[in-house]
Amino acid sequence: MAGRILIVDNVPTNRIILKVKLSSAFYEVIQAASGRDAMMRAKQDQPDIIILDTNLGDMTAHEACAQLKADPITCDIPVLIATPAADTEAKIAALKAGADEFLTKPIDELTLTARVRALLRARSTTHELRRRNETARTLGFAEAPVNFTMPGKIVLVGRNPEDAMTWRAGLRGLVQDTIEISQADRVIEKIAADDAADVYLISADIMGSTGGLSLISDIRARANTRFAGIVVVHGAQDRKEAIMALDLGANDIITRGADPEEMALRLRSQMRSKKEADALRSTIDEGLRLAMVDPLTGLYNRRYALPHIAQIAQASNQAGQNFALMLLDLDRFKRINDTYGHAVGDEVLKEVALRMQKCLRSVDLVARYGGEEFLICLPQISLRDARITAERIRAAICDTAVTVTAQGDPVMSSVSIGLAMGGAPDGTPVQHDTQALLDIADRALYDAKAEGRNQVTLGPFAA
Ligand code: GH3
Ligand code: MG
Numbered sequence: 001m002a003g004r005i006l007i008v009d010n011v012p013t014n015r016i017i018l019k020v021k022l023s024s025a026f027y028e029v030i031q032a033a034s035g036r037d038a039m040m041r042a043k044q045d046q047p048d049i050i051i052l053d054t055n056l057g058d059m060t061a062h063e064a065c066a067q068l069k070a071d072p073i074t075c076d077i078p079v080l081i082a083t084p085a086a087d088t089e090a091k092i093a094a095l096k097a098g099a100d101e102f103l104t105k106p107i108d109e110l111t112l113t114a115r116v117r118a119l120l121r122a123r124s125t126t127h128e129l130r131r132r133n134e135t136a137r138t139l140g141f142a143e144a145p146v147n148f149t150m151p152g153k154i155v156l157v158g159r160n161p162e163d164a165m166t167w168r169a170g171l172r173g174l175v176q177d178t179i180e181i182s183q184a185d186r187v188i189e190k191i192a193a194d195d196a197a198d199v200y201l202i203s204a205d206i207m208g209s210t211g212g213l214s215l216i217s218d219i220r221a222r223a224n225t226r227f228a229g230i231v232v233v234h235g236a237q238d239r240k241e242a243i244m245a246l247d248l249g250a251n252d253i254i255t256r257g258a259d260p261e262e263m264a265l266r267l268r269s270q271m272r273s274k275k276e277a278d279a280l281r282s283t284i285d286e287g288l289r290l291a292m293v294d295p296l297t298g299l300y301n302r303r304y305a306l307p308h309i310a311q312i313a314q315a316s317n318q319a320g321q322n323f324a325l326m327l328l329d330l331d332r333f334k335r336i337n338d339t340y341g342h343a344v345g346d347e348v349l350k351e352v353a354l355r356m357q358k359c360l361r362s363v364d365l366v367a368r369y370g371g372e373e374f375l376i377c378l379p380q381i382s383l384r385d386a387r388i389t390a391e392r393i394r395a396a397i398c399d400t401a402v403t404v405t406a407q408g409d410p411v412m413s414s415v416s417i418g419l420a421m422g423g424a425p426d427g428t429p430v431q432h433d434t435q436a437l438l439d440i441a442d443r444a445l446y447d448a449k450a451e452g453r454n455q456v457t458l459g460p461f462a463a
Contacts, residue, residue: 006030008037008064009053038052080101199229205235216250233258305365325378333371418448419457
């Protein structure tokens with residue numbers, strides 16, 4: 001994963017030292033010698049990460065960070081601030097200024113590159129989500145409201161029960177989310193029972209082993225916690241542990257014994273990202289749903305149906321089974337519109353969709369193919385049963401009137417059905433192209449219309 005990193009420091013030698021470290025890990029490095037210069041480069045070059053030294057000459061790192069975070073063009077770029085060692089005040093001030101991370105000087109090369117990797121990983125996920133969301137928006141789907149104020153859930157997994165209890169006591173009043181304590185061996189059990197948290201705070205060392213680290217991959221492997229925030233508490237001197245945690249998929253790390261305020265800031269930041277990503281994802285899901293479903297009838301649309309039928313055709317050919325395709329078109333539907341109005345026509349379409357669904361099995365697919373035309377695919381079915389189903393649908397529509405007019409007039413409707421069989425009718429697999437089958441069903445439908453409507457016509461088997 002290549003990335004462009006902007007180093008901001010007013011001392012040239014410091015910049016060179018960092019540049020050498022990052023270039024050897026194949027990152028593209030750009031430099032700025034002052035806060036003002038940094039603002040300009042950040043806007044112009046859109047780096048993936050910005051590393052600020054505490055003192056930039058013309059402003060402090062905190063001032064620069066606050067400015068970057070306030071500008072919509074640069075607010076999404078992760079910022080790391082280099083702070084002097086063991087200066088808790090400076091670290092907390094950095095996080096409060098909106099920094100995503102601080103680096104303790106002298107900067108350790110391995111910790112630096114592990115941090116950079118983790119930040120780039122998180123950034124590319126967010127980017128991808130935003131891009132998809134943008135596409136959904138251009139396609140005309142409304143953006144889901146983002147509710148960041150709803151409290152989330154944080155689970156604490158300490159080295160032992162007392163450990164987690166100390167964390168919880170420290171966090172009291174600093175986070176508004178629900179906090180639960182869990183034993184390491186119960187975490188996955190709970191996730192499997194669909195009791196997942198938004199953010200996990202995990203001790204790398206659990207009962208003297210590295211169990212906390214393997215928990216990271218276990219949490220990441222589960223569908224309902226794949227996108228959870230994971231913060232790992234590592235030993236103050238244990239650089240290896242910290243690097244491993246980040247590389248295994250932890251979003252953030254924190255030194256054992258760190259100030260509770262720092263812990264709270266980090267957890268809050270993970271919670272915010274998790275909720276933003278959840279909101280983006282649900283907009284995308286909703287967008288996808290809308291892209292596949294016909295809003296009037298709630299049936300799948302043609303865009304969804306065609307590739308789905310191609311899959312059924314392929315599976316049927318492989319398994320040597322039959323499947324059926326039906327094209328259905330309402331008879332003289334224009335007359336219904338002309339007589340009762342378009343709104344009544346809509347209600348008839350909805351009712352017809354419902355009646356068709358009632359005649360089908362759960363594996364069958366029914367889609368709105370066009371205005372008053374529908375497409376049905378019945379996997380694993382014999383010709384005889386397909387005919388019976390088609391006949392049942394035809395009867396379900398014409399036997400009972402739809403009562404939808406303001407005066408309660410019964411509206412009679414009927415449907416013509418063209419049926420085509422696909423798959424392997426005589427046991428020898430026949431390669432059917434979906435389009436060829438649709439053409440057969442279409443011709444059969446045309447015949448049904450020509451022969452007087454309200455009937456089922458079977459097309460010839462395609463070779
Ligand atoms: P045929 O038996 O030959 O199929 O006759 P028809 O009247 O059903 O066919 P035609 O193609 O002449 O007219 C179909 C009508 O369906 C025209 C169109 O306005 C109407 N229609 C298409 N989509 C909708 C819809 O979503 N709502 C309503 N109310 N009418 C629709
Ligand atoms: Mg029609």
